Amino acid sequence: MASRVGLLLPLKYCRDEAVRQALEAIPVAVKSNEGLSERRVAVQQLLDQAFGGDLLLLDGHDSDEFFATQLRPGLIPQLAKSFSYVVDVLDDQNGAVELCAVAPFGWRSYGELVEWFNGVDPVSGAVNPARWESLTPFFVSGNTGSMRLGYGYRNGAKLIRPCEDLPRWFCLRPDVTDAPVSVRFEMGQYGWARLHISLADCRASMDLSNVFDPFDDLVAWGREVDEGDLPVMI
Structure with missing residues (x-):
């Protein structure tokens, strides 16, 4: 499968109780028996409770337990105020990944974050001006993964039961x-x-x-x- 490169911001380390409660209610909202439109409205209301309109669902994307969002610049100061990101993990092949250390989310603006993210190539350590990517926030809940048409690579073809029903x-x-x-x-x-x-x-x-x-x-x-x-x- 293709990998995603970015930062992990665990909800358990969120320092704002109201924000954490709103986000922790999203898995229940996306698994309800309501229609697609109703579920999207419910999820967006919870995102608004957490971030006051600075994090939006993308048009045309179903909200499930692994979905992409669109940020507004005002989101970054809120993350800096309340969130931490993972800086160290213990990866055990025979068990679950254990979070070992987090650090405060220290970027004050979206531009500052994107400049840091794209400033140094993670492999060579050199600055690569041709590699400049915007950032997309994802909401990930529980032991879930994302399977989308056209996304991923496998050695050989296999039959798959897609998530999209x-x-x-x-x-x-x-x-x-x-x-x-x-x-x-x-x-x-x-x-x-x-x-x-x-x-x-x-x-x-x-x-x-x-x-x-x-x-x-x-x-x-x-x-x-x-x-x-x-x-x-x-």
Whole structure:
């Protein structure tokens, strides 16, 4: 999986009781049986309680136990006032990661934080002006991870049951009828091929590698789709 580089600000070290209580209520809000819009409203209200409108849910992103937000500049002074970040951990292969030390969040502005974050390359130790990234705050709750389409890398294809339960929010229009699907392989060089799929006016192509052979998984994926065992992705 791809990694995220940044700072960890554990809620247990938040020095503002009201802020901590508001943020600790978010996992209950995102797991409620309410609709998507209602859950988004509830989560945003809790974020507003904590930060007074300086931390916003991103449009088009479902709020769950691992979601991205958009910050306003006023968030950074609030973090400096109430939060600490992790500076030392004990990573045990046979157990949980243990937090060993934290330090006060010492940046006074967003510009100051971004300048520090991008100022020194973590590998070479040199300043790299070409590497300049903005920062996105994430809310992470409990023992959760984020699985998103197009994000991550694996050696070889596998069938995955995605977190996005689209049938919960969408259904096929009653006037839509099945259309024939055509599949064509285009053989290339050096172990590469292309798979072309056509469905009515829709066409899609993907590269296939002989190094990480995807064909058995493609057959298994097609069988799951044919049997209606959904959602499934490859």
